[in-house]
Structure formats: structure tokens, C-alpha cells
Amino acid sequence: MAEDKLHTVNQVAILLKVHPLTVRRYIKEGKLKAVRIIGNIRIPQTSLDNFTQDIFPTFYGIKKEHQVLKDQGPLFTIYDPFLRLKGRGLSLKPLKF
């Protein structure tokens, strides 16, 4: 802890790509542990690590693209390579009399 790096609210905001007020809200809500050093808020690196450990980033763009693919997947057309297989096989099943 003695060598724990300390960050300001603005530095953490830049790291997390959020507004400084959001960082302050996280601290107020207890989601992000912070310390006061003569009235100034500082966030230890370990606290930041613990905070980000529980976060799984949601890639909105990718999700949206995936959703589009899911809804508008490729269309099956008369040029589909699968149609080449029509009647290609001839199984040797035993004949029934």
C-alpha cells in the first residue's frame, strides 16, 4: 500500500473515459474507494483495479452490428453453394423386398 499510486479524479475520469462528476458519483456510491489527503480526493491504483475488475465493457457498436447480423443475416439464394450438392450422393442401403 505504501507504494500504491494515487490518481486524481480527473485522471481516473480520463482512464475510465467518463466525466469527472461520474467518478465523484462512483466514490459517493461507494463503488470506487477513495482517500482524502488534506481535503483532496485521491484514488489508489488498487482501488481502481478492483473497480475495473468487475466491469465488462459493452461494445455498443459491435453489439449493434451483431444484432443487425442476427436480424438481417445472409439470405439463402439460388446461387448458394449448398445447392450444388443436390442429388450428389447415392447411398447403398440394403434393398427391401
Added chain:
Amino acid sequence: MIKSSPKIFIDSSLFLAFIDRTDLNHQKAATVFDFLARQRYRVYTSSLVFWFTFQRLEKELGTTISYDFLQAILESSIEIVFPQKTDLIFIYRFLRNNQTKQISLSDIANARIMEKLSISTILTFDNWSNLLGTKVSNLITDQ
């Protein structure tokens, strides 16, 4: 407003009937695939169906055909959907709760995938127990 293409799920029996010209349902399968292509459907299948079809082809028609199937399905716009762990948990619970109904693993897995993708109809020549609100397409039943 653009009308989205209809979605349909394909079972191994249809793949096999389409490829094997000695299959009793070969002509039906060919007609169905032709219809799907002309109507520009979105065609889905599951990894279980894919593995099962490949194994049956390899066993009954030989490796050449099975490799051709593999190549064609990789190039095709038929989408293979893989069940996730949550699906397997659902399948396990479903099978445990319906032990008396003799439901096969692949049937419930396919039904689960269909439910997730909001697909209500399946193309199959086998018996289908209308699991999870799914039903056999009238492209099969009407013929």
C-alpha cells in the same frame, strides 16, 4: 417499410434427403430448398445438426461427399448456430423435468436455438414434438 425475410430452421433429415438421391424424400427436399432460395429465406441450423449430418454422410455416402458437404456449408449462407452454456443448462433442466416424454437431446437443443432466434418453424422429415412452441413448416406438411 421493408419486409424482413422469413426465417426457418433446417434439420439433418432435410440435408440428407437433399444430398442422397436414393432417399425417399429427395424430391420433396429439392423442391423445398428451391423454394427457400427463390423466396430468399434466412436459413439456420445448429451445430448438432451439422455434426450429425456430416457423420451420416461419411458413414452412408463416403468421405468425398461428406467433405463436399463441409465445404459447401462453410461457403453457404446457411447459418450454423452453436448452443451456449446457458442453453445446455436449460436443456439439462428441460430433460430432467420431462423424463417421461422421451425427448432427444438434439430435439430440445434445436428447439432452444429456434426459440432464441425467434424461429417458429422447422423443416424436418422426422417426428417433431412441437417443443417450445415450434412446429414443422407447412412446406413439408402440405406436400
